[in-house]
Amino acid sequence: MISKVIETRNLTKRFGDFTAVDNINLDVFKGEIFGFLGANGAGKTTAMRMLCGLSKPTSGQGFVAGFDIARQQEDVKKHIGYMSQKFSLYEDLKVWENIRLFAGIYRTKNHEIAAKTDSVLAKIGLSSERNALVKKIPLGWKQKLAFSVAVFHNPAIVFLDEPTGGVDPVTRRRFWELIYEAAADGITVFVTTHYMDEAEYCNRVSIMVDGKIEAIDTPQHLRRQFNANNMDEVFRKLARKAERNDNG
Amino acid sequence: MIKYLIEKEFKQIFRNLIIPKIIVALPLMAMLVFPWAANHEIKNINVDIVDNDHSAYSKRLINKIAASSYFVLSCVSSDNAEALKNVESGQTDIILEIQPDFEKHLTVERIANVMISANGVNGMKGILSASYMSGIVDEFASELNSEQISTAANRPTINVVPHNLFNVFMDYKVFMLPALIVMLLTVICGFLPALNIVSEKESGTIEQINVTPVGKFAFIISKLIPYWLIGFFVLNFCLILIALVYGLTPAGNIFTIYFFSAVYILAVSGIGLVISNYSENMQQSMFTIFFFIIVMILMSGLFTPVASMPQWAQNITIINPLKYFIQVMRMIFLKGSAPPHLTEQFATLCCFALIFNIWAVLSYRKCK
Incomplete structure (x- = not known):
């Protein structure tokens, strides 16, 4: 039996009388690349923020890396990496300084930080930008850096909120190679995206509509189930019935 | 962990194009210009x-x-x-x-x-x-x-010769300078922290911090220590300036001043951090800290003596940390008061420092 890294039971988040996340049940297994899909406003980011311990559930339960997301947020945080939709590393710090800061926060030993920084920068091809201020480097590089920072401390699971938004196809492809490498290292990947070709790269995907999970399976099974040629069609068929999103 | 956070704060402060300049310019302005302008002697x-x-x-x-x-x-x-x-x-x-x-x-x-x-x-x-x-x-x-003493009938005249204690020549500057140092510490160590956490909220970087296991206490300490050191720099800079320019040195022990400043800076920085925690953007935070600092300065006895305010206004000044520190600074500078005479102010300032910083830790929320 493969262990579950994420497990939620009727997880719900309400803001006033608006139910952003409506009774979702989700199991994500160790080493998986899990695609968390949904239209804008479907509640993906809210659900992800609850799983990361940034937001308290209104009701229901959730466990991440074995810790209760309603009560043990700080324990959850020790075992996860997170890359937010909006780039949120320090723009006024240099590339290596951002890595050093977050490595230090996760209590990486001082002498390990320098060596590991070198290997990480080599891997993402930013060795020559080591001393550049982050605000000076292009978006695609920033995203790769943010990803490296999110997995620097070898978390059990990494949450990626639209990591490839606004990035060119070549960098996007390279980014997915990084995701596969992380998964090969045993890091579970939980990723949201709007690119349906990326959904095909995932081991399993779920599709959220109006705060509920409408489908959850492997891309192959979903295509068969919805009688579609690709994930794009599956997504359209499901998202059509959405009432609260802006792009139907 | 704290070490890395403090390191980051300093890098950010020194890379800022404006803040380091203001930290030097404000004391110069306050020590060299204000004492001549903030003068109650009426001339001309x-x-x-x-x-x-x-x-x-x-x-x-x-x-x-x-x-x-x-x-x-x-x-x-x-x-x-x-x-x-x-x-x-x-x-x-x-x-x-x-x-x-x-x-x-x-x-x-x-x-x-x-x-x-x-x-x-x-x-x-x-x-x-x-x-x-x-x-x-x-x-x-x-x-x-x-x-006419020799000519007319002698009249007894009484001459009152005033002798002013502590500030013999009634020089207004001597009275103002210690208080201006306090004002300066309030402005620098109150404003900068007030804008700090909220600027991380605006840029989104706080999200990346909140998702890490960084402790609330460690986070607040890492925000306090840089301003504490900046405050000490400003204090020493001012003390040197007024010694060189006005030849004024504290009559009391300089370590008493350091001691009180250490507590006071923590108190005002704590106020700044609390405001920063409750604000959603820079505008809110700026406006709020401005409001508090203006009120604190005007009700501190800096320009007008607290004793001549109406009773209700005097009651408000009880919760003004600035008032106590200005009293202390003037007492140390002019009268050379030693800590045993200042225990009441010390206890009060410690309370402010504790309350505001505990509040700052509690009001910093990593999870909504």
């Missing part, structure tokens, strides 16, 4: 004299007034009505009217009247100029007395 009072006597004595009195450094003889009017018009038009601040037969009354009856009318729009200026004027008139009278 425009005086209008209505001389109805035109005698030798009246001329002598006029010369005496004109020679004083407080008064400028702006005009000599022929009657009171004309002088009043000058007050209305703003050319004159005070009128001295010399009665007809001033000299005659003085020599014969040994009593003569003059009338002083001061413009009371600026109450403080009016009162002070009237009292300076009567001082000069008194002096003139006693001069006449002493000249």
